[in-house]
Amino acid sequence: MTERLQILYNRKPCYDIVFTRSFQELAPELKAMGFDEHKICIVTDSRVDGLYGEEMLERLSGQCKKAVKYVFPEGESHKTLDTVRELYRYLIAEEFDRKDLLLALGGGVVGDVTGYAAATYLRGVDFVQVPTTLLAQADSSIGGKTGVDFDGYKNMVGAFKMPRLVYMNLEVLQTLEDRQYFSGFAEVMKHGLIRDAALYEWLIENMYEICERDMDVLQEMLVRSCTVKKLVVEKDPLEHGERALLNFGHTIGHAIEKAKKFEWYHGECVALGAVAAAFISWKRELLSMEEYYEIRDMFVPFYLPISIDGVDPVEILGLTRSDKKRESGNIRFVLLKKIGRAVIDNTVTDQEILAAIQEIYFSDEDAHA
Numbered sequence: 279m280t281e282r283l284q285i286l287y288n289r290k291p292c293y294d295i296v297f298t299r300s301f302q303e304l305a306p307e308l309k310a311m312g313f314d315e316h317k318i319c320i321v322t323d324s325r326v327d328g329l330y331g332e333e334m335l336e337r338l339s340g341q342c343k344k345a346v347k348y349v350f351p352e353g354e355s356h357k358t359l360d361t362v363r364e365l366y367r368y369l370i371a372e373e374f375d376r377k378d379l380l381l382a383l384g385g386g387v388v389g390d391v392t393g394y395a396a397a398t399y400l401r402g403v404d405f406v407q408v409p410t411t412l413l414a415q416a417d418s419s420i421g422g423k424t425g426v427d428f429d430g431y432k433n434m435v436g437a438f439k440m441p442r443l444v445y446m447n448l449e450v451l452q453t454l455e456d457r458q459y460f461s462g463f464a465e466v467m468k469h470g471l472i473r474d475a476a477l478y479e480w481l482i483e484n485m486y487e488i489c490e491r492d493m494d495v496l497q498e499m500l501v502r503s504c505t506v507k508k509l510v511v512e513k514d515p516l517e518h519g520e521r522a523l524l525n526f527g528h529t530i531g532h533a534i535e536k537a538k539k540f541e542w543y544h545g546e547c548v549a550l551g552a553v554a555a556a557f558i559s560w561k562r563e564l565l566s567m568e569e570y571y572e573i574r575d576m577f578v579p580f581y582l583p584i585s586i587d588g589v590d591p592v593e594i595l596g597l598t599r600s601d602k603k604r605e606s607g608n609i610r611f612v613l614l615k616k617i618g619r620a621v622i623d624n625t626v627t628d629q630e631i632l633a634a635i636q637e638i639y640f641s642d643e644d645a646h647a
């Protein structure tokens with residue numbers, strides 16, 4: 279039942295992703311890497327702490343030199359240097375040295391903050407990812423991107439820091455609230471759209487089981503989705519080129535996230551950004567009209583939004599300008615050449631972006647038409 283994927287870095291084995299159904303195998307995995315001789319700091323947020331914090335502390339206590347837990351308040355607003363500073367203080371107080379381990383237990387925010395602290399504390403200590411949301415399992419726990427938001431800019435300060443292990447207990451997905459679960463699903467859909475048409479078809483065929491959270495289907499879905507991410511990050515771990523394909527839907531998605539003041543979930547905004555990017559791809563005659571409408575409509579059964587309201591499209595366009603995916607003034611936009619094949623394009627104009635935002639914009643006038 280347990281499966282593994284190995285991630286390479288510069289063609290050498292770097293870390294494993296373990297797909298399993300409980301937390302039972304975590305301590306043995308850590309022991310196999312020698313961490314039973316060292317201290318472990320579980321880093322988590324207030325929500326995940328209430329669910330798994332004590333269980334994790336109990337599981338690791340006695341299995342290593344000393345297990346401790348650092349908890350910070352949940353939410354994107356805590357993905358900041360202040361949280362990292364408090365974590366440094368805690369690690370100093372607990373006398374963590376360079377051989378000790380940080381363990382990120384939680385969703386994307388926890389993984390990003392912990393990874394960044396691991397990249398910088400004492401010029402770098404090891405960390406492992408134990409992602410507990412679908413978003414973190416499908417995307418953010420893999421590939422070594424870590425960081426925090428800064429002055430309202432998302433992920434503006436960060437580092438690449440590869441984890442030593444990504445341990446996924448898929449059972450945790452059963453208790454995720456629906457909105458959080460489907461938000462994570464948007465990143466799975468993204469992986470199919472950019473690189474694996476067969477995965478995209480399979481997701482549609484297994485729509486019912488995915489919505490019902492059938493465990494066998496979820497495991498297959500995650501292994502296939504993580505395989506796409508593995509192939510992309512192995513070729514371009516530090517995002518000099520191809521890795522940017524993973525940003526499909528993120529340029530407009532991030533702008534919507536900011537415009538909506540982070541009240542809409544990341545994956546919901548990525549779905550909207552993906553629809554907008556597919557629209558531009560259709561207008562450039564890369565995709566057919568049928569493909570565009572199919573992509574758009576395929577988010578609906580997974581309870582993901584395909585239209586927005588309440589924010590001025592021009593404001594969203596303005597917010598895409600502050601995105602760090604711009605290079606020398608040009609945006610590195612990701613378009614679809616066909617389903618399963620994405621391309622990076624530096625020539626997408628503000629007019630095209632605005633037209634795409636207007637396409638997904640649902641105004642009161644539309645409602646009355």
Ligand code: GLY
Nearest residue numbers: 417421423521524
């Ligand atoms: N989430 C995009 C990346 O890891 O590159």
